[in-house]
Amino acid sequence: MMTIRPDIGKVVKERRKELGLTQKQVSELSSINKTTISEIENGRFIGSFDIFDKVIGSIDLEFIVRRKVRRIPNLDELEELFGDD
Template sequence: MDRVEIGIKIKAYRKELGLTQKQLQEKTHVHKTTISEMENGRFSGSFDLFERVLDAIGLEFVVTTKVHRIPNMHEIQELFGDDD
């Protein structure tokens, strides 16, 4: 899961709880601009801030082994095929 996907989940859960960014700010003491950056996949700051926001909306980080996938032949051909 990348930053954008994480941000999409944060935004979805916040909205599901009926919270605005301002309300989440008040609950977590994380500025709404920072919350917006998280939701848009642009935040690269403190893990502590992420934890506060995730805790407030009922999410948590889970660390897993990264899965590498080798593209199949069709995907390779699409990438390097001629444009006819």
């Protein structure tokens, strides 16, 4: 499940490359600044949903909203979070 900006950015970057597009070309297709495309791909974008929507729409992606699944982390996940490093 994709819930954080870096995960979204990774999918955007993979899709852009799959289509053989540069960030500049996505910028032109979406009418969004190239710097913003880079911020999205690197998980640092904190702007509006409208901007996200224009960018992902320009590369044939869409947001899907669904009910959040809550679960308790297992022991391995807890160890990874709080282990002695």
